[in-house]
Amino acid sequence: MLVLDGKIAAASVKEDLLSQTDALLKAGKPAPHLAAILVGNNGASETYVASKVKNCEETGFQSSLVRLDENVEEAVLLAAIEKLNNDPGVDGILVQLPLPKHISEQKVIEAINPAKDVDGFHPSNIGKLVQGLPTFIPATPYGILLMLEHFKIDTKGKHAVVIGRSNIVGRPMSILLSSNIAQGNCTVTLCHSHTHNLKEICLQADILVAALGKPEFVLPEMVKEGAVVVDVGITRVTDPTAKKGFRIKGDVQYHSVAPKCSAITPVPGGVGLMTIAGLLKNTMLAYRNNRDN
Numbered sequence: 001m002l003v004l005d006g007k008i009a010a011a012s013v014k015e016d017l018l019s020q021t022d023a024l025l026k027a028g029k030p031a032p033h034l035a036a037i038l039v040g041n042n043g044a045s046e047t048y049v050a051s052k053v054k055n056c057e058e059t060g061f062q063s064s065l066v067r068l069d070e071n072v073e074e075a076v077l078l079a080a081i082e083k084l085n086n087d088p089g090v091d092g093i094l095v096q097l098p099l100p101k102h103i104s105e106q107k108v109i110e111a112i113n114p115a116k117d118v119d120g121f122h123p124s125n126i127g128k129l130v131q132g133l134p135t136f137i138p139a140t141p142y143g144i145l146l147m148l149e150h151f152k153i154d155t156k157g158k159h160a161v162v163i164g165r166s167n168i169v170g171r172p173m174s175i176l177l178s179s180n181i182a183q184g185n186c187t188v189t190l191c192h193s194h195t196h197n198l199k200e201i202c203l204q205a206d207i208l209v210a211a212l213g214k215p216e217f218v219l220p221e222m223v224k225e226g227a228v229v230v231d232v233g234i235t236r237v238t239d240p241t242a243k244k245g246f247r248i249k250g251d252v253q254y255h256s257v258a259p260k261c262s263a264i265t266p267v268p269g270g271v272g273l274m275t276i277a278g279l280l281k282n283t284m285l286a287y288r289n290n291r292d293n
């Protein structure tokens with residue numbers, strides 16, 4: 001059983017980006033610049049954004065963080081996005097989700113200039129993805145593709161089962177795995193909360209992607225011997241014995257499922273690290289598209 005170690009695969013992506021940034025700086029050009037907006041102080045979002053900023057530093061990118069109060073008016077957030085849209089020194093913009101309930105996520109996503117939408121959530125970018133046109137691939141599915149590429153996991157003709165149909169992970173992942181791309185060409189089944197016979201469908205998966213956000217949902221009796229299992233879950237589960245008072249759990253019961261797999265991503269240390277790698281690659285792509293002429 002091969003552990004698909006996100007640290008190793010992400011390090012290789014970041015090494016490549018750092019050498020690209022070094023070359024830009026040596027040529028007297030600016031580094032790519034990622035701007036993040038964080039609304040409120042959700043603990044998990046704080047951690048993710050801090051990690052994105054730290055990873056920017058590690059690859060020589062410039063980063064900036066705009067922090068807005070939990071109660072900020074939607075119009076103020078939209079104005080902050082517009083300012084970044086109009087700043088020629090900013091290549092990529094991300095607004096960390098989820099947002100407080102009084103703010104429309106859809107409005108926010110659509111306010112970001114699609115050319116700076118390094119999360120790949122804007123409808124025009126998703127439309128391009130569906131049509132197989134060059135665009136920003138949403139960071140988590142992109143990270144998974146990079147992981148499969150790094151560990152040379154063959155996907156062609158395989159049956160991939162994706163559990164979860166979110167706009168951030170499940171749906172774009174299902175589209176990418178079915179696309180005619182290097183880590184695609186799968187036959188894909190997309191499962192969700194209304195799926196009948198989920199266990200039987202999962203048992204047919206050569207590649208199983210769990211992206212439903214329910215800790216330890218996937219059990220060994222749902223996994224075919226020799227399957228490749230990709231665990232996208234990152235849920236904080238209360239545990240008084242843990243230093244921080246919680247533990248991070250994936251959507252797969254790792255210890256019982258891993259022995260059946262040919263390859264599996266751990267949590268933490270798997271897909272989460274690759275998400276950031278995908279985001280950084282998108283930021284470099286935005287830079288190349290927009291101002292590296």
Ligand code: GUN
Pocket residue numbers: 094095096097098119139140168275
């Ligand atoms: N919240 C959970 N995943 C993501 C992501 O990939 N991007 C943003 N902006 N927010 C998220």
